[in-house]
Amino acid sequence: MIPAVSSELLWLGLVYALLAFLLLVLCLSTRWHWGVKLAMVVMVSGFYPLGQQTLKGLSGWPSEDQLPERFLLLSAVFDEPSPARGHAGAIHIWVHPMKDNRPVEMPRAFRLPYQKDLQGILNDGLKKARDGNSQMGSVEPVRGARGLPWLRPAGNDQLQIKLSDLPRAQLPEK
16 A cells, blocks of 8 residues: 555656646647746746655654744754764754643754754653653844844844753642
C-alpha cells in the first residue's frame, strides 16, 4: 500500500501534468500571438516551484519561521556544521505552541541555525524531559545591534531560548 503522503504527491504530479497538457493544447490550437503563448508557458512553469515551496510546509518539512513565544519542547535533532563540506549546520526542533500553560495548536517542526550554546540548552532540556519534567520554552530577542531594524540585514535577529520545568497541574481539593 502506498503511504498517504506519496499518493497525495502522485495526485499533485498528475494535476500538474494535466495542466501542462491543457496548456500545450491551448498553445497549439489557437492563433494567439506567440508572445501571449510564451507568457502563458512561463507563468505555468513558475507555478511548479511555487507549488513545491508551498507544499513543503504542509508535508512535515521544518518551518524557518520564528518560534512561538512560549512552547512545550517535544524533541530536537542537531546537525552539526561541517566546514569541509561547506555545511553550516542546523538544529531541528519540534515544539507545541503554548498559551496560559496549555498547548493551543498542533506541534510544529522548526529549523534554526546551528549554535553550540543552543545545542547545550536543548540537550539539557531533553534530558530533563526524559526524566519526566516536561520543558516549557520561551523566546526572547538578544540585546544586540542598536539602530533602526530596517537598516540591519534580514535574518540577523538572534533569539535566546530559555527552558524551564512545566508547572505541574494543581489537583482540586476533595
